[in-house]
Amino acid sequence: MLQxxxxxxxxxVESLASLQHAExxxxxxxxxxxxxxxxxxxxxxxxxxxxxxIAAPWLAPQNPYDLQQLDVLDAxxxxxEKSAAGMTFWLGSDAQGRDMLSAILYGLRISIGVGAIATxxxxxxxxxxxxxxxxxxxRTESLxxxxxxxxxxxxxxxxxxxxxxxxxxxVDKIIVALITVQWAYYARTxxxxxxxxxxxxxxxxxxxxxxxxARILFRHIMxxxxxxxxxxxxxxxxxxxxxxxxxxxxxxxxxITQPSLGLLIANGFSYMLSGxxxxxxxxxxxxxxxxxxxxxxxxxLRDVLNPRLAR
Amino acid sequence: xxxxxxxxxxxxxxxxxVMSLLVFVGVYAIGNPVDLLISPEADQKEIERVIxxxxxxxxxxxxxxxxxxxxxxxxxxxSFAFHTPAIDLILSRMPATLELALAAMLIAxxxxxxxxxxxxxxxxxxxxxxxxxxxxxxxxxxxxxxGLMLIMLFSVHLGWLPSTGxxxxxxxxxxxxxxxxxxxxxxxxxxxxxxxxxxxxxxxRLTRASTCEALLQDYVKFARAKGLRMxxxxxxxxLKNIMIPIVTVIGLEFGSVLAFSIVTETIFAWPGMGKLxxxxxxxxxxxxVVAYLLVIVIVFVFINLLVxxxxxxxxxxxxxxxxxxxx
Numbered sequence: 276m277l278q279x280x281x282x283x284x285x286x287x288v289e290s291l292a293s294l295q296h297a298e299x300x301x302x303x304x305x306x307x308x309x310x311x312x313x314x315x316x317x318x319x320x321x322x323x324x325x326x327x328x329i330a331a332p333w334l335a336p337q338n339p340y341d342l343q344q345l346d347v348l349d350a351x352x353x354x355x356e357k358s359a360a361g362m363t364f365w366l367g368s369d370a371q372g373r374d375m376l377s378a379i380l381y382g383l384r385i386s387i388g389v390g391a392i393a394t395x396x397x398x399x400x401x402x403x404x405x406x407x408x409x410x411x412x413x414r415t416e417s418l419x420x421x422x423x424x425x426x427x428x429x430x431x432x433x434x435x436x437x438x439x440x441x442x443x444x445x446v447d448k449i450i451v452a453l454i455t456v457q458w459a460y461y462a463r464t465x466x467x468x469x470x471x472x473x474x475x476x477x478x479x480x481x482x483x484x485x486x487x488x489a490r491i492l493f494r495h496i497m498x499x500x501x502x503x504x505x506x507x508x509x510x511x512x513x514x515x516x517x518x519x520x521x522x523x524x525x526x527x528x529x530x531i532t533q534p535s536l537g538l539l540i541a542n543g544f545s546y547m548l549s550g551x552x553x554x555x556x557x558x559x560x561x562x563x564x565x566x567x568x569x570x571x572x573x574x575x576l577r578d579v580l581n582p583r584l585a586r
Numbered sequence: 587x588x589x590x591x592x593x594x595x596x597x598x599x600x601x602x603x604v605m606s607l608l609v610f611v612g613v614y615a616i617g618n619p620v621d622l623l624i625s626p627e628a629d630q631k632e633i634e635r636v637i638x639x640x641x642x643x644x645x646x647x648x649x650x651x652x653x654x655x656x657x658x659x660x661x662x663x664x665s666f667a668f669h670t671p672a673i674d675l676i677l678s679r680m681p682a683t684l685e686l687a688l689a690a691m692l693i694a695x696x697x698x699x700x701x702x703x704x705x706x707x708x709x710x711x712x713x714x715x716x717x718x719x720x721x722x723x724x725x726x727x728x729x730x731x732x733g734l735m736l737i738m739l740f741s742v743h744l745g746w747l748p749s750t751g752x753x754x755x756x757x758x759x760x761x762x763x764x765x766x767x768x769x770x771x772x773x774x775x776x777x778x779x780x781x782x783x784x785x786x787x788x789x790x791r792l793t794r795a796s797t798c799e800a801l802l803q804d805y806v807k808f809a810r811a812k813g814l815r816m817x818x819x820x821x822x823x824x825l826k827n828i829m830i831p832i833v834t835v836i837g838l839e840f841g842s843v844l845a846f847s848i849v850t851e852t853i854f855a856w857p858g859m860g861k862l863x864x865x866x867x868x869x870x871x872x873x874x875v876v877a878y879l880l881v882i883v884i885v886f887v888f889i890n891l892l893v894x895x896x897x898x899x900x901x902x903x904x905x906x907x908x909x910x911x912x913x
Contacts, residue, residue: 425601428890430845433882440867440875517728521849524730525864540731544853548749552738559731567726574722 307579314575321568324561328383335377336362340532354553367553369542375553378539379561385535387565389446390516393453398508400454401461406500408462409469410492420466423459431456435518439527449528453515464507468500502580509573513566520562536562594894598887605883606657609876610650657880663873667866672877676859680881681761682752683851683858687843689765689774690781695836698786702793707820709798717790724787729846733780733853740776747776750855777854781847785839792835796828803827830897837893841886 309315327334337344354367354375366375408419426434435452442448472478473496481491520537522528524544529535534542536558543554628636637643644652656662662673705714741749753773755762764770800806801824809819848860855861859878866874 425604428841429886430842432842432848433845436848436863436867437875437879513726520728521730525849525852526868527864537728537730540734544734547734547738548742550742552742555731555734556738559728559734562728562731563726566728567722570722570726 304579308575311575311578314571317568317571317575320564321572324383324565324568325387327380328387331377331380331384335374335380337374337377339373339378339381353551354557366557367551369539369554375539375557378534379536379558382534382536382539382558383561383565385529385533386516386519386537386562389450389453389519389529389535390512393450393515393519394457394508394512396450397454397457397511398461398504401458401463402465402497402500402504404458405462405465406469406492406497409466409473410488410496416466419462423463426456426459427463431514432518432521435522436525436527439522444527444530446529446533449519449522452522453519456518457511457515460507460511461504464503465500468503469496472496472499506573506577506580509569509576513569513573516562516569517566590898591895594891598891601887602883605887606654606880607650609879609883610653662877662880665866665871665874667869667871667874672873673881675874676862676877676881679857679859679862681763682856683844683847683860685763685765686774686777686781686850686856686858687840687847689778690843690847691785691836691840693778693782694785694789697782698789699793699832702790703797703820703825705790706794706797706801709794714794718794721787721790724783725791727783729780729784730849730853732783733777733850736776736780737853748773749776752857777850777856780854781843781850784846785843788835788839789832792832793828796831797824800824800827834893834897837889837896841889844882844885 308318332338357363362374366379368374369378404419408416434456438452438455439448442451478491478495481495486495519528519535520540523535523537524541526541529538531538539558540555540562543551543556543558546554660673661671664670665672665675668675701717705717708714737749740747751773752762752764752770754767754769755764764774805823805827806819809823810816814823847856847858848863850856851858851861852864859881863875863878866872866878
């Protein structure tokens, strides 16, 4: 069994041949990425979800937070049922007579927004600290890495929970909490790749040209540290969205006025025991599909961007 | 080895000190300790008494020493809600959490390693592909939502399993256990599986990756060349080598299971430390939150120490490298 020839080896050779036509790195990247059909589908789904989230106010059948459009008589209708005003609740309605489909679209907007903002900010912080740590070395490095190690020895949900327990609820606070739990991953990733890059010849060449440290750091070393960072960041967006949903579900995340998917699921929790599954079920499906699409994209990115698997 | 253990213990002590400082700063310097640690129902006399006891009129460094002294003697304040010492409250809930976490870990290990091994040995078979697809699901499904869906399926629709509480317990070694009674086991099944799902997926993927890597190594080729049976090669040579990363991850993930039990306990109303924490946060019972924090830090320091020790026992290559004693 072990000696059997590597399956897919021939396919690999063929794809290699086709890759030689790819002239630019971007085309090469796209060609490599497109090798997995599943990853392509995931990327497509992700684009659709993000587009739907951005376009929620125009797509949603009703504005779920405009109280004038809600009717308590429509409360807890199962999927497919018509409201008093004649609108169809494709995914049912919740305890306030809100259309679940609209609530989910608006919820996605908040969930993805919070996750993306927190990740971008955390990447910026982690990237700078990781680069500085690797480049400066010495005390700076050991201080930064000590803090990173310390933080990574605790699960992120615990840190976020404790932080929110101290500072309270709110969009700004949950973003701060998500940044706090994420930056260490980026700092560690960037530092380890920057340590490798620092000793390469092109950096030496740049030093011989007497370029400034800042220029070497940001124009030469940083671009080469990005691929692994992109992979980690993609995975972390999914984590951030899941974490925010969990915290909101526990009642510690977003306030009731900004219902993310987690809060929608929490609202349906109490109705579940009486068999009204849709209030929790569909927001959960939306959350699941989003997280899964991101994870699949990240999986493929890891394969494409991994220099060890460079073909 | 002894030097290594001593060094690690010293590092852990330093870590504890740092964490106590952080907790102290969080509670005493950022928040207002009078609000945080004194019950809102207390009258003026009580407030003055506690201020004096905590030394809140003294400089900050003296307050820290008082805090440290009280923490070391096990006094972390009294719960507003239960009117008992916070530390006792948490310790009384700890067995339920440990039971849940251990059961979850057991499920993850018992199912994850064999499935991962299979997927690694026959990576192109249909079963292996379904296992891997399932593990992506397990990775992506948010724990709390899976819990809800389990309740919906097994409690509401099928009516097979109870959705809340611990059920009947028996005392063993002075601790109450659910796992030894049929009713308790029925209560334990869903929360434990819920908590296990994420770790199960993680172990499957880790075991598979390690197995794939190990199969390409020279020692496997050599063992095969010796004419050993595949079963022995896998069972002894491969398994022994992939155990190193797996044991490390199991150890490290145990802490994360403890943390995620907060979510699972809340959903299934499992009366453990995690549910206590959420309840306490919601009723602003802050002494319990502070006590939980310190207890969980100690637990984590202990787990990390244990993992490092087991790791160095398993892998001779790291045995005498005490330089990287972090965490």
